Amino acid sequence: MKTILETDRDFICDIQAPCFQMLLPEEAEVVRASKTQVLFRKDDNLTKQGAFASYVLFIIDGFAKQYLEGDGIKNYNLRIIKPGEFVGLSAVFSENTFNYSSVALTDCHVFLVEKEAIAKVVKQNGMFAFNIIKRYCEQNTNLLNTVRNLMYKQMNGRMADTLLYLDSLKNEKAEIFQLLSRKDLADFAGISTESTVKLLKMFEKDGLIILNEKDIRIIKQSALFEISRRG
Amino acid sequence: MKTILETDRDFICDIQAPCFQMLLPEEAEVVRASKTQVLFRKDDNLTKQGAFASYVLFIIDGFAKQYLEGDGIKNYNLRIIKPGEFVGLSAVFSENTFNYSSVALTDCHVFLVEKEAIAKVVKQNGMFAFNIIKRYCEQNTNLLNTVRNLMYKQMNGRMADTLLYLDSLKNEKAEIFQLLSRKDLADFAGISTESTVKLLKMFEKDGLIILNEKDIRIIKQSALFEISRRG
DNA sequence: ACTTAAATCAATAAAAAACTTGTCCTGTAT
DNA sequence: ATACAGGACAAGTTTTTTATTGATTTAAGT
Secondary structure (H helix, E strand, O other), X not given: OHHHHHHHHHHHHHHXXXXXXXXXXXXXXXXXXXXXXXXXXXXXEXXXXXXXXXXXXXXXXXXXXXXXXXXXXXXXXXXXXXXXXXXXXXXXXXXXXXXOEEEXXXXXEEEEEEHHHHHHHHHHOHHHHHHXXXXXXHXXXXXXXXXXXXXXXXXXXHHHHHHHHHHHHHHOOOOHHHHOOHHXXXXXXXXXXXXXXXXXXXXXXXXXXXXEOOEEEEOOHHHHHHHXXXX | OHHHHHHHHHHHHHHHOHHHHOOOHHHHHHHHHOEXXXXXXXXXXXXXXXXXXXXXXXXXXXXXXXXXOOOOOOOEEEEEEOOOOEEOOHHHHOOOEOOOEEEEOOOEXXXXXXXXXXXXXXXXXXXXXXXXXXXXXXXXHHHHHHHHHHHHOOHHHHHHHHHHHHHHHHHOOOOHHHHOOHHHHHHHHOOOHHHHHHHHHHHHHOOOEEEEOOEEEEOOHHHHHHXXXXX
């Protein structure tokens, strides 16, 4: 019986996600018919760079990080994936494989929706399409900023960016820094772990931030903005 | 240029795998056209229980473990996946989702082949089909044995089984035990980690095995067989 | 050539996981 | 009711992973 109850809750769950509110009943049915729900545990891969992508992931609950895999050790962290966000949207309309990896930072309840279903609903429902496009657009902007950072900024600026970005997530997840190692921060900023440690100490000494175990509290946001701006 | 060379090597690689030797050139082309190669790093998930399965994985190189996810902490390890083996075959003909998880114990070079391609070639090539069926058959046998073990054996018998199974893999991977924790052994035998530790010590005291760090050497195979038989 | 940014290397230190061991509790089968 | 298999808990130990720090290259920019 427990199973039935849970299935019931799933049902309610996908109806509740704001993103799917705008679907007509029959459209919601298309999505529902070709979706499955999976519990990814902490450290499970949600997507693997290069693997076939026949579906899109929609995060109900939990946090993950999205990253690029390089040659061997050098990963680059792209973003934190939050509840209500999609992973693998790029696979729906063009790519046949995931072009990045992602891994659960906490247990994640996730909907997997087959990409044909998403494509179909997008074609039928302009508002839903608009919403999807908006997400693509935001991701584009973020990627452009990322490229800009990598091209034009150096250590200090990049780390300032990283800290400001992660700090902005505290609204949704106050303990966000607890989920990340120094190597994670390094991979966000695109610098070495050792440099990350040194930089953080420096920022602390200059009174810009306070380090408390893994947590980082930002004291002088304006100064970090300035460092970020200067590059 | 490096990329081109590697692609070249991939090309040779899939031709070389014995399993694909029996394909006619045009059949091999079908497979090749809908395959991609991925490097799964140690601890990456190859498959995630419950996720959509649009492809089959073929292990070129490396070792992985396949397991069932339960409620929370209690996983059950089904088998070690070796080079030359498929993962997710069950998805080709019936299931639409993976019904187990698997994770890389070492870095794994893996081919992903879209399941339509496998299905198509199976229909065309009897010998290939025969080979696939044989694999299903072996998996069935193993699963039946697993059920038998769980139903009818207790701790000692299960652990003896586990040790004999893993020891048999030493031909292909002498350091197999180095890749596994006590919890892994426990999850193979379906008992608690603590009981595993105690049992291993007991077996050692009785001169059945020798524990050396993580490695386990079997001294009295016949005795273990007897324990396994008695249950 | 000289300066500077930042990676790499090496050596600890600290924190987290994994492993061990003993004791106790629980449920099933006698 | 009793015995026993085996899990659960607690406490201690060991091993592995992360974090930190300083010293030493590397490499690009001026």
